[in-house]
Amino acid sequence: MLIGEYKHTLDDKKRISLPAKFRKEMGKKIVITPGLDNCLFVFTMGQWNKISEKLSQSSMLKADSRSFNRFMFGGAVEVEIDSIGRMLIPDFLIERAGLKSRVAVIGVEDRVEIWNEEGWMNYKKVVEKEADALAEKLGQVGVL
Amino acid sequence: MLIGEYKHTLDDKKRISLPAKFRKEMGKKIVITPGLDNCLFVFTMGQWNKISEKLSQSSMLKADSRSFNRFMFGGAVEVEIDSIGRMLIPDFLIERAGLKSRVAVIGVEDRVEIWNEEGWMNYKKVVEKEADALAEKLGQVGVL
DNA sequence: TTTTATTTCCCACTTCTTCCCACAACGATG
C-alpha cells in the first residue's frame, strides 16, 4: 500500500526521485497521467491495465466519457525508473500540473500523486479545515 | 485495551518512545495518521487494514471521496517500532500536529493518540469545564 | 560529414536516516 507524503525536487533535467518506500511496489516501469485536481497520477503497470480496461468499457457514445478517456489516454506516458529510482517527467505533464522546482509526492493507496508543493499545501489546508465533515465521514465509515 | 496518559519527549531525531504498557498490544509495526482536534492517531496494523479497506471502497471519480482518501492515505505512514520501543515521526506529521519537544501519549480504547503536551492540557481543561454539563446530558440520556 | 543540441546513462557528493550502544532514572525485589 502506497501511503505518506514526501517533498522532493524536480531537477533541471526534469527528474523526480520516487520516494524509496514506493520503489519496490512501483516496479521498474510506471505510467504517468494527468490527474484530477491539477496533479499527476503515477500508476504501476498492473494498476494502469486495470484502469484502462475499465475506461475502455465505458460507452463511447457518451460525450463526457469520451472526452474523459481522451484526457486519460491522451495524456498517459509510460516511463522507466532509472537506476537510482528517478522518473523522467515529460514537458507537457510538467506544464499540465504546473510543477515548479519543489514538488510533493503523495501515496494514495494504490497510486502515487505528484503535486506542485505549494498547491499541495493549499489543498491540504482546505481539506483540513473541513475536519468536522471529516469526522462525520469517519463515523459513517465506521472507523471511529 | 489501551488506557492512560504518558508525558514523553520528541527528541532531536523525531522519535517518541511508545509507553511500555502499550508495546505488546501495538506490535512491531504501526500506522500513524493525522487525527481529529490536531492530534495524531496511532493504529495497529490490524486496525489500519480495516480502515483502509473501508476507505478504498469509495470511487476515485467522486471529488469528496478523492480528497478524503488523499487526506487519509497521504497523511498515513507505516512505521516500525525500533528495538527499544520508539516510533519515528515523519516531519509532515510533526508539523500537522504542531508537536514540540514535550508530547502527551494517550491510550484511547483501541488506538493511541499523540498530542502536543500543551495542547493536551488545554483540551483537558476545556473538557473538564464542560464535564458538568456533559454529565447532565449523559444522565438525561440514561448513561449514568 | 561535421557541428550542435538534446537525451540517456552513470558516477559522486552531501545530507539525512537508521541502527546500535550507553547512560540515567526509576521501581521492584531480596
Added chain:
DNA sequence: CATCGTTGTGGGAAGAAGTGGGAAATAAAA
C-alpha cells in the same frame, strides 16, 4: 539498603537516499 531489571533519553557511526553534474550516445541542424 543494595542490587537487578526495566524504561525513557541521548548520541555516534555506518549506510542509504536525494540531488547535482559529467560523459557517452543519440538526434537534429548546418
